Amino acid sequence: MSGTIESLDPKAAQSDSLAARLGRLIESECGAGSRVANLGTMEDGHAGLTFGFDVLGVAGQPLGSYVLKLAPVGVTRRGNTDVYRQAPLLRALKAAGMGVPAVPWASPDEGALGTPYIVMERLPGRVFLVWEPHDSFGRERAQLRGVWLQAARMLAQLHAVDWQSVLPDWEKPRPLPAELDFWTPLLRHAPDPQWLAAGTELKSLLAADIPDGQPIGVAHGDFQPGNILYVDGRAETLIDWELASIGSQGLDLGWLLMMSDGEAWDPGWRPVAPVSRDDLVNAYGEGGGPALLNIDWYQALAHFRGGAIACLNVKLHRSGKRRDDLWERFATSVPMLFARGIELARRAANR
DSSP: OOOOBOOOOHHHHTHHHHHHHHHHHHHHHHOTTOEEEEEEEBOTTOOSSEEEEEEEOTTSOEEEEEEEEEOOTTSOOOGGGOGGGHHHHHHHHHHTTOOOOOOOEEESSSTTTSSOEEEEEOOOOBOOOSSSOOTTSOOSHHHHHHHHHHHHHHHHHHHTSOHHHHOTTTOOOBOHHHHHHHHGGGGGGOSSHHHHHHHHHHHHHHHTTOOOOOSEEEEOSSOSGGGEEEETTEEEEEOOOTTOEEEETHHHHHHHHHHHOGGGSOGGGOOOOOOOHHHHHHHHHHTTOOOOSSHHHHHHHHHHHHHHHHHHHHHHHHHTSSOOHHHHHHHTTHHHHHHHHHHHHHHHHTO
16 A cells, blocks of 8 residues: 555554554564564545554564554444455455455454454555646656556456455445435535535436446445556556445446546646546446446536535534545535536436
8 A cells, every 4th residue: 555654643543552452463463573663644645544564573574564444443334434344345356356455464353453454465656646646647648648547447447347256245236326315414514505505406416317227346436546556657556445335336437537527626626637538438448347328427426425525524624523634625626516516417317
């Protein structure tokens, strides 16, 4: 996994307890004398309870670098707070040939670390934050196009995984009406009544024209270059699976299109994406991607999901409950996300 490591915050992570517990876990897994080094919170990606660490052998030799994800203590384990559910998913995808991190250790129990956890291998590379890419990514048009087109082809590879063979008992598919309803409560957190009105209108348009949901399969839930590790310009590893599900795979293509759509974002916070919608759809289709129907509807759904998520996170940021300056920068785009979604939903209904 990517990301720089900051010093551990004792209050946020109960670092003394975590360090001691993790040390005992690693010694039991890697042998007497092995130890944890460089334990710290992951800075990149606004990842929450995510920590990086190294494992050293009895003579101080490096045995590996890892990323630890913890379930939040005292929170109902469902969806993105059910951290352990990612372990069987990632292991199955790894076995199917997807570029995902290996998961050497994971547990749904609280005994070892006080909460469920997964430990993944830490892989090389850097994510492409679509609004502000790191300077290591070139600014030549061909290079930037390559970032996005490789993402579309990686999405096609993911969607080609036969979930009924590799993940038959992981989760039941979530129908599209349930998907739409899942995000609707977040609208009530909108700090601006105009956001609430626009989001409600978009929800109504989507609900009036729900497609059949095919094809069904593994959906990442937040598929975009900001969740892909690129090594020397090559898309290598797909990360951050908190929102993954078995469901309509059009969700992922719609999300990728939303993230690249300059019309959906404030002029001061537009994605660095010199690709057209057709470019991405064609790359996905040429890679064998199956979710090529109802694209306007699915992109409109992505705008609804993205706007609803922003309503909650902007509120949390402004209230001081979960400070993250990224969401203040994001806030100016919320009206545009909903407006563009309304345009696409109306266009889908008229076809």
